[in-house]
Amino acid sequence: MKILNADQIRALDQSTIQNEPIAPINLMERAALAFVDWFVDHFSDKKTTKIFCGLGNNGGDGLAIARLLLERDYPIEIYVVRYAPRESDDFMHNHRRLKLVTDSVRYIESSDDIPSIRHNEVVIDAILGSGLSRPTEGIVKSTIEAINRAPAMVVAVDIASGLYTDQPNTSTDVIIEPDYTISFQLPKLAFILPKNGRYVGEWQIVNIRLHKRYIDLAPTPYYYTQARDARLLLRKRDRFSNKGSFGHALLLVGSYGKIGAAVLSARACLRSGVGLLTVQVPACGYAILQTAVPEAMCLPDTDEHYLTGQSAVDSLPPATFSTLGIGPGIGKNPGTLTMLRNLLPTLEKPIVIDADALNLLSEHRDLLDKLPRNSILTPHPKEFERLTQPWANDYQKLDSLRDFAKKYKVVVVLKGAYSAVATPDGDIHFNSTGNPGLSTGGTGDVLTGILTALLAQGYDPIEAAVLGVFAHGLAGDKAAEKRGPVGMTASDVIDALSWT
C-alpha cells in the first residue's frame, strides 16, 4: 500500500471528485459515514460525545459525523472552534444540514467557551486535518490543551489536530494526543514515526473509495507492507524440488557467552525454508549447536571463544554457499574483524549483516565500500546511528536511511516498530506487523536467520527484506496472542513462524 504526502492527498480528493464523479459534499458524507461505522462499533455504549470542529473540511467531517451520530441516538454535544472569519464551502453546507436537525451548536471563541470534559465522555477531534499549515495558536491551541488535559477517550478524525502529515513538528507545538486516529483511505507518514506515537494512538484506515487510478499512478518513495503485499512475494515450493533447490546458507554467528544468538538465528533460518544450513561458531559452541539444532551442519572455528574464520572459511570457500548471514552474537574481537576484512572482498552475492558485524563496519568504515551489492543490513536505531550520525528528527532519520542505502547500494532494514526497509533506489517500505513483545533479546537474531534463508532460496534482496520483516513481525504477533507481549520470547517467535 502506498503512503502519499499532504499535497497528493489533496489532489487525490480532487481526482476522485472529477473522475468518479462525485460532489465534494457527498465525498465528505462518505468519509463521515466510514468514520461513524467505526465509531459505532467501538463505542456502542453511547456515552456523551463532545465533537470539536474546526472551520475547514476536517471540521466539515466533524459536523457530518455529529449529524450521523444524532441520527443513531448518540448524546452529542457540538462545538465549533471559531479561530478565523471564514469557513470552507463544505463546512457551511454541513452546518446548514446540521441546523435542520439540532439548534444546539455551540461556538468557542475564547477560553471561557471551552467546556469541561468528564472521564466518562468521548471526544471527537475534528478541529484540523491534513490542511494544517502552521503551528496551532490562540483559541485552537487552548482548546487542544483542554482536550489533552481531560480524562476522556479521544478519537481524532483523519489525523490529530496540530500534527503535520509529512513534515516534522517542533517540540513546542501543541497537538491533540488521541487514543485513536481514524484516517481516510491511506496511512499518513506521520503515523509511522516513533516520535509521533502519542499524537496518533491506535490508528486505523477506513476505505472511502478514493480514485484508485490516481493512487496507482502517484509517485512515492513510501510504502506500507500489509498481508496482501507480502503474500504476493511468497514463492510456492515446486512439487519436484529437492533440498538443493532452496540453497545452502552459512551463518557466521556466536561467541563465548552468546552461543544462544547462534542457536536462535540457525533455528529461524531452518524454519524459513532454507535447503541446507551450515553454522560456523567458535569451538566452545560446537556441542551446543549440534545438540540444539540437529538439522544444521556445524563448523567449529579454531578459536575457542571467537570467530576468526580460520577453519571454516578455509575449508569451505564462501562461494560454496548461496549466501551467508553474519553478526548475531559475534562480538568485536580483533580476530573477528580480520575474518570480516578477509571475507568481504571474496563475496559476489548479497549477504545479511547484523549486530556486531555492523558495529565493526561503523568502526572500520573502509569496509563499507567492500559490501557485496544489494546486501541486507539490519541495524536497530543505535547501530544505524553509529553507521551514520545522530538525527534531529524522524524525517531526517529517513533521509539519512535513504542516502545510506543509495550510497552503499545496500538494502537497510532499520528495525523497530514499523521497521523500515530502505532500498538502493531510494524507496522505503514500512512494515505493518510486530508488537512491543518483540522488544526482547534475541528477536533480532531470529530476523537474521529468516533473511539469510530467503536470500539462500534466491529471493531478490528487496523482496527478501520486505517479506522477511513482515513474516518476523507476524510471528511476533502470533507469539503475543499465545503468550502475551510480556511473556513471549525469541524462541516463541521462531515457533510461530508460518509461511502460508
Ligand SMILES: NC(=O)C1=CN([C@@H]2O[C@H](COP(=O)(O)OP(=O)(O)OC[C@H]3O[C@@H](n4cnc5c(N)ncnc54)[C@H](O)[C@@H]3O)[C@@H](O)[C@H]2O)[C@@H](O)CC1
Ligand atoms: N483528502 C481527502 O481525501 C478527504 C478529506 N477530507 C477531510 O478534509 C480534511 C482536510 O481539509 P482542509 O484541506 O480543509 O484542511 P483542514 O480542515 O485541516 O484545515 C482547515 C484550514 O485551516 C487553516 N489552518 C491550517 N493550519 C492552521 C492552524 N494551525 N490554525 C488555524 N488554522 C489553520 C488552513 O488554511 C486550512 O485550509 C482532511 O483532513 C479530512 O478530514 C474528507 O472530508 C473527505 C476526503
Ligand SMILES: Nc1ncnc2c1ncn2[C@@H]1O[C@H](COP(=O)(O)OP(=O)(O)O)[C@@H](O)[C@H]1O
Ligand atoms: N515495539 C516494537 N514493535 C514492533 N517490532 C519491534 C518492536 N521492538 C522491537 N521490535 C523488533 O524486534 C527486533 C529486535 O531486534 P534487535 O534490536 O536487533 O534485538 P536483539 O539484538 O536483542 O535480537 C527487530 O526486528 C525489531 O523490529
Ligand SMILES: [K+]
Ligand atoms: K483532526
